[in-house]
Amino acid sequence: MNKISEIPEQTPIAEKTVVEMPADPWRCEECGSLRVSCQVWVDSNSYEVQSMAEDKDDLWCDDCAEHTRQIRESELMSDTVEPWWKDGTTEEDREIITGLNPENFSSKDDCKAFRNACGMWWNGKTNGEKIRMWRQAIAPEEE
Template structure:
């Protein structure tokens, strides 16, 4: 076994042991994640030991490749890769997803990249050609949206009630608790909250 193959095998197992989760399943398999998470759950019903091997064996080559590509993108053998800075990660400017693709000319024999076919970026979630921005910029946009939500909207989003906080400076303590709730969320969780509620706001504005 050459070093590259050995590294990929190690990356796969370290990924499964340390990172694989339902959220990761969503990242790898998108809208089909429920099917694959169900399959994974069936494998673990037989015991955690050997579940990774059983799960891998159940996948077709196409879906194995998706899983291994994700593992190698996060792990370099046994070591977790240092993820690029958010200012260097491109996302869909419409929905913030990293699941975006561009066609490219690649050598059939060496897999060496030569050039992009076109500037059109395809978002797997939007199912359309989209523009891009950095993950940092999209995060800032979501943060700006969060800051401008009023008390009623924050209560709706967080499930907290301003009236439950001490009457002494209750507005400030409620705001701090709301911000703590928001800041505890991952990028994907914030993105889902933002999209669900920002799209609703735009729809209501259009019909005002």
């Protein structure tokens, strides 16, 4: 009897390609989603990428379910999300977003303490969290 055949066949561990997210990933310009795709030309033999999509028509966002432009996360932050927080939100917006109550802060200097607290709260958030808040504010999900 062949001993080897008694060894139970090992279940191969499912090969899972763990693709690490790049430091400055592409995001949908409209909604900030990371679930974006682009069409590429690949060499039929080597599978090397020959050229990336340039046209909006070749770009796709799963969350928008539309062809949308894509930009680097750093650009989305500096061009859109940070300016939104700085200029696009009112004190009431910030009160709702941060959950901080301006009444708990001194009203001196046009509520400087409250504004500072909001700024610190915001700076403690990751890009992903900031983008989620921005997205929620610009396009509230319908209930």
